Amino acid sequence: MQIKNFAVFLLSVALLIGAVNPSIAQDQPTPEQIAASAADTRQSVFKLLLFYLRPLVGMAQGAPFDAAVAEMNGRRIAALAPTIPHVFVEDTRAFDVETEALDVIWEDASGFAAKAQALVDNASAFAEAASTGDRGQTLGAFRALGGSCGDCHDNFRVDTD
Secondary structure, X not given: OHHHHHHHHHHHHHHHHHHHOOHHHHOOOOHHHHHHHHHHHHHHHHHHHHHHHHHHHHHHOOOOOOXXXXXXHHHHHHXXXXXXXXXXXXXXXXXXXXXXXXXXXXXXXXXXXXXXXXXXXXXXXXXXXXXXXXXXXXXXXXXXXXXXXHHHHHHHEOOOO
């Protein structure tokens, strides 16, 4: 019963907003705005991936090993990676948006999705290795994780290195 009352309340609010400001429902984003939003979303996903990857790179380069952080970050990367193909559904090539995405992303969507899946698989394997607490095993799995990042960058991203 409470769910029904809440649904009625939400519908009432939506109708009230629509009656007060009918332009809300009529304003559609332009194709340029949609493209800019898509590019911003993609960049946000990759910034978040990098946020979880940086401590792992540090550990691989000699920072103190923390198996719990390694496992947690590996699992978070594995959880985010499937979103990569989804945030590239919107083809932004025809618009003036800031992006390092290469055309091949849209020309070879299945290959691009396969690279994202490789990141999921390698991040999951890394997290499993980290869950053992074994530094050597974890850093060995990091090579594959980092390799899947680099492999995708080599094929689908403008070379900025």
